[in-house]
Amino acid sequence: MRSFVRVxxxxxxxxxxxxxxxxxRRDFRAQVPDFVPLDTDTTVLASGVAEIGLGSALLFTPRRRRRTVGTIAALFFTVIFPGNLSQWVNRRDAFGLDSDEKRVARLFGQPLLIWAALWSTRGSASAGR
Known part of the structure; x- marks a missing residue:
């Protein structure tokens, strides 16, 4: 199951x-918080490249390095969480999130992504024995 979630x-x-x-690209621009010092489009492009790199690493990194990749992915999901908050606070419609209720509901998905990144890249408790 861990491998399935990781993949x-x-x-x-x-x-x-x-x-x-x-x-x-336009929808992702709605999530960039105002405090980010980079141009909005540059931020979207850079985060896209980072996501492709992280996703590829989750798919192809050898088992002995997966824990590190999972930690980096969890940190990435933590760092981009303010974008979800910004979308809610600023009431920016994107990705079909066109109400406060939908934008708030999405906030609860981020901890699940963090958990999935960590859980899926760690072996079971009996794997180290």
């Missing part, structure tokens, strides 16, 4: 990163 998360990150660079 699913990796594929989702590659897809999301690709969408940053192509068809969903």
């Amino acid at each position: 699913l998360l990796g594929a989702a990150l590659v897809f999301a990163g690709t969408s940053h660079l192509t068809f969903a």
Whole structure:
């Protein structure tokens, strides 16, 4: 199950990163907080490249390095959380999140991504024995 979640998360990150660079670029711009010092489009492109890299690493990194990749992915999900908050606070519509209720509900997904990145890249308790 851990491998399935890791592969699913990796594929989702590659897809999301690709969408940053192509068809969903405008929607991702709605999530960039005002305090980010970079140009909004540059931020979207950079985060897209990071997501493609992280997703690829989750898919292809050898087992002995997966824990490190999972930690980096969890940190990435933590760092981008202010974008979700910004979308809610500033009432920016994107990705079908066109109400406060939908934007708030999305906030609860981020901890699940953090958990998935960590859980899926750690072996079971009996694996180290």
